[in-house]
Amino acid sequence: MHLFNKILTIITLAFLAVLSFLFVLMPDRDFSETENRMLQKKPLFSWHNLISGKFSSAAETYLADQFVFRDMWVNIKSAAELMLQKKDNNGVYFGKDGYLLQQPEELNTALLAENIAVIKQFAESRPDRVYFLLAPTSVLILDDKLPSFAEPRQKLDTFDMIKAQLAPGIHFIDTRDALAAHREEYIYYKTDHHWTSRGAYYAYREAGSVMGFTALDLDDFTVEQVCDNFYGTLYSKSGNRFIQPDSIRLFKPQRELSCRVEYVNEKRSAGSLYETEHLRKKDKYSVFLDGNHALIRITAQNETGRKLLIIKDSYANTLVPFLVNHYDEIHIIDPRYFNSQLAPYIKQYGLNEILFVYNAFSFAEESSIRKIVAGVQEIQGDGSCGYPK
Amino acid sequence: MVFSSLFFLFIFLPLVLLFYYAVPRRYRNFVLFLSSLIFYAWGEPVYILLMFFSTAVNYTYGLLLAAYREKKNVARGVLFSSIFINAGLLCFFKYGDFLLQLINSLMGTSLACPGLPLPIGISFYTFQAMSYIIDVYRGNAPAQRNFIAFGTYISLFPQLIAGPIIRYQTISSQLVKRMEGFDSFGEGVRRFVAGLGKKVLLANNLGLLWQQIQQFPSSDLTVITAWLGITAFALQIYFDFSGYSDMAIGLGKMFGFTFPENFHYPYISQNITEFWRRWHISLGTWFREYVYIPLGGNRSGKGALYRNLFIVWFLTGLWHGAGWNFILWGLYYGLILALEKAFLLQRLRPAPRFIRHAYTVLLILLGWVLFSFDNLLAGLQYLQALFGLSGRGFFDGQAVYYCYTHAVLIVIALLASTPFINNVKQKLLERSEALYYALATPACLSVLLLSTAYLVDATYNPFLYFRF
Structure with missing residues (x-):
């Protein structure tokens, strides 16, 4: 023809x-x-x-x-994959009820062991109270949302292992039960690997019982939905284009609280914990404390006399707005970007409570904790042999 | 460059077609030769020198053979020295490290391996060059005096990287004279797109499944997962390789060439002898024409027959890669073929069709286990998992998960590996040619669109055949 x-x-x-x-x-x-x-x-x-x-x-x-038309092609491929009944792509599960859940990477056991050792050593060498909040990611708590028969590689036993190894000397804050009890609520974003403010709230309540403050009730907050079109990291990673967006809700205490947020390296300060211009951009999670910074210093007029240092990944960004009700000063260090040494900083500001906040996966992949804590050891080594006290 | 890339489809191919059809006929070989060199140089520019060397040497040897036709002894010397050079290049670049390691382990020496990257397509164009020399020596084809035409034969980009291996005698006349036109072009497009779809839509996705299953230690695999994995690999390698051949044949058609077929539904075979008549046909033909028959084939007695089978299948295995697993894989088939020749074919004949098919598929799948694990121990462990010796039971949740999330893909792939679609095509053609074309045209364009979508999205587009 x-x-x-x-x-x-x-x-x-x-x-x-x-x-x-x-x-x-x-x-x-x-x-x-x-x-x-x-x-x-x-x-x-x-x-x-x-x-x-x-x-x-x-x-x-x-x-x-x-x-x-790159995005159009990606959409076509995504539609074809759904027709093929694929339930995961690029390490992300297409879960039930529109949830995307991150498939854990192969565990870097050597790095994990080193991180644990380094933090233990750090805690033992200091008189301060050291807390560790290991945030479970959605795949650990919302396992009922996984596609049928999906078996993520990393199981809860890794979590237990980290907890068991850190426990002596470090006050471990285990938020799993608190979160699991509320698994029907909107505690994790569906398209992003973070927990929501509501998820962080339940973690905060658990933290209160370990850190010794009385957490505020849920009723003490006004919930304000600030956006309903948030497509997070898992949406990007999954390539699945047939997923509903998330909404972001801020939990603002009803009581009057004035605080000042200082982005130290950027030499900028703000009167709010939220940077709402990010809601117009792609990475809307950055509405919380402007995303990740090397060092953020928050002062709040609580008159509790307590000061807290947080060493963290981005899971802490939603947690801090709750913690800020109980401390006069919160210093937040992200070791990925923080290039100074920790010990002199702690000394300079007279900090005596230290909280590590990591999610269960990123902690095993975080190679920068070593950097700042090794820095601590170096200083101490110098101090003891080089200079008379 | 590979065909299944956006750069090839949307930059290289349109430009080559434009130039090819814009120039007068007598310059078309030149366009092809030049574009083949660019195609080759794109990935590893340095090895273009190697290809030039190979082309020039074989061109010269061809002329020498033509000049000394009458003097048998001289011609013979020319033939052997040419084969020595070609095989030597292949040995040096492909088997150098392997041989050195072998020598080191046998002699206890510690010679350093150069670790050179394998020149793309060397296994294919070296075999083509040898076929030229042998064909000219035997008088099956005249020596090519036109350097451009000869260079086009050696470097022709449609089949440069993964075949089919075209014997010189089958294409020598097309190098000089061929017919291009809408009909062969349209046929070429359909064939190319079919191959593209096989590679991009089927093989790559099957490869993802195999990759996921392979990354587990075999001791963690249930029986079902292990069989699913090796089935996925079998289908992947078939669609990858035959898809590439289809693309080559389709591209050839677009330029007016007719290349020989390379695959003919190998997985429907009723025995292994038949499988090798349907799988990588051009390689099988090459070994038969240039190794098996010159060695005496099956005409010099039983002993010679088995020796010849051993040699051919040792070489076939080795050709697939510089590794013991490939040699073992080749000898595995040599053994089965010898057994089939001796008595097995006779015994199989009365068996029901599905028994013969099951026998064949089982042996092929076990063969792929040998093939896919460079580490023999890992291969053995996988075999254990296949037969339930890993102790993980028959199936588990993970097996169910892999099965139901890949069921559609596997069913489509199984269907596409049989003549089913071709039968439908024949039925349609019988009923009405117009109806067939009216359906085939949009189907072809849809596969092209879908493949483009997968290519744009692809972070995953490995090409398996670079190792050969």
Whole structure:
């Protein structure tokens, strides 16, 4: 059938040609919001790059990243995967009731053991009270939301193992039961790997009993929904485009509380714990304390005389707005970005309560804790042998 | 560069087609030769020199053979020195590390392995070059005096990387004269897109399943999971390889070539002899024409027959990769084929169809276990899991999870590995040609769209055949 062959030939050639023309004509994008990553820019040609093969691999990535209607293609693929009944992609489960749940990575046992050892050593070498809040991620608590028969690799026994090893000397805050009791509530985002403020609230209540403060009741807060179109990290990672967005709710204490938030390295301070301009951007979770910073110092007029140092990952960002009701000062250090030494800092500000907040996966992958705590040891070593006390 | 990449589809191919059809006929080989060199150099520019060397040497040897046709002894010397050079290049680049390690372990030496990356397609173009030399020596084809035409044969990008291995005699006339047109182009598009879909939609997704199952220690696998895994691998390697052959044949058609078929529904075979007539046909033909028959084939007695089978299947295994598992895999098939020749085929004949099919599929799947584990011990452990010796039982939740999340994919893949679609096509063609084309055209375009979507999304697009 000559006619059909002609049609097929023409459509196919037109398809290839039009897409490659559009590729040349359309302006390049720097960043993909849905994928949450920088896109490859036009590779620079040089003979050296060409011969080493760098040019060709960059050119291929460039074409894929800047491909026209990229998001539409990803949507088509996502639809096809759903039709194939796939229940996970790229390490993310497509759970029940619209939940995306992160499949744990292969556990880095060596790094985990080192992190535990380093923190224990740190706690033993100090007179301060050291707490550790290991936040369970959604896959540990909402296991009923997993696709049928899915068996995530990392089980609760890792959690128990970390708890058992840290327990002597460190006040471990186990929030699993508190969260599990409220598993029917909106305690984890469906499209993001974090807990919601409500989830953080239950963790905070548990923390109160260990850290010695009386947590406020849920009724003491006004819940304010600030956005209903939050597509989080798991949405990006999963490639599943048929998922409803999350809403973000802030829990604001009804009592009057004035606080000052100082972003130290940025030399900027704010009167609120929330940075609402992030609600107009992709990474809406950054509404809490402006995302991750090396050092944030919060002063609040509680007159409790208590000061707290938090060493944490991003799970703490939703927890801090609750803790702030019980401390005069909270210093928040994210070791991934904090490049100074911990000990002199603790001494300078007279801090005597230290809280580690990590989620159960990131703690096993966090390689920067060592850095700041090793720093502590170094200082002590110098102090004892170099200088007279 | 690989066909299943956006860069090939949306930049390289349109440009080559544009130039190819824009220039007068007599320059078309030049366009193909040049674009093949660019295609080759794209990934590893340095090895372009190797390909130039190989092309120039074999071109010269071809001319020498033509010049000394009458002098048998000289021609013979030319033939052997050429085979020595070709096989030597292959040995050096593909088996260098393997041989050195072997020498080290046998002699207790510690020679350093150069660890050179394998030049892409070397296993394929070296075999093509040898076929040229042998065909010219035997007088099955005239020596190619046109360097561009010869270079086009050696480096022809549609089949450069993963075959089919085209014997010179089957294509020599097409190098000079071929017919392009809408009909062969349309056919080429359909074939290419079918191959693209096999590779991108089926093979890659099956590969993801195999990758997930393979990462567990075999002692953690239940019987069902282990069988699911090796089935996924069997289907992956078939769709990957035959998809690539389809793309090559389709591209060939777009440029007016007719390449030989490489796969013919191997998984429906009733015995292993038949399987190897349907699997990687061009490799089997090459070994038969240039190794098995020159060695005497089956015409010099029983002893020679088994020796020849052993040699051919040792080489076939070795060709697939520089590793003991590949050699073992080749010899495994050599043994089965010898047994089938000796008595097994006779015995199988009266058995019901499904028994013969089950026998074949079982042996093929066990073969793939050998093939896929470089580490023989790991392969043995996987075999244990297959037969329930891992102690993890018949199935568990994980097995159920993998089964139901991949059931649709596996069913589609199984169907696509049989002549089912082709039968439907024939039925339609019998009823009405227009109806077939009216259905095939949108189907073809949908697969192209879907494959593009998967390629755009692909962070996962490994190509298995670079090792060969």
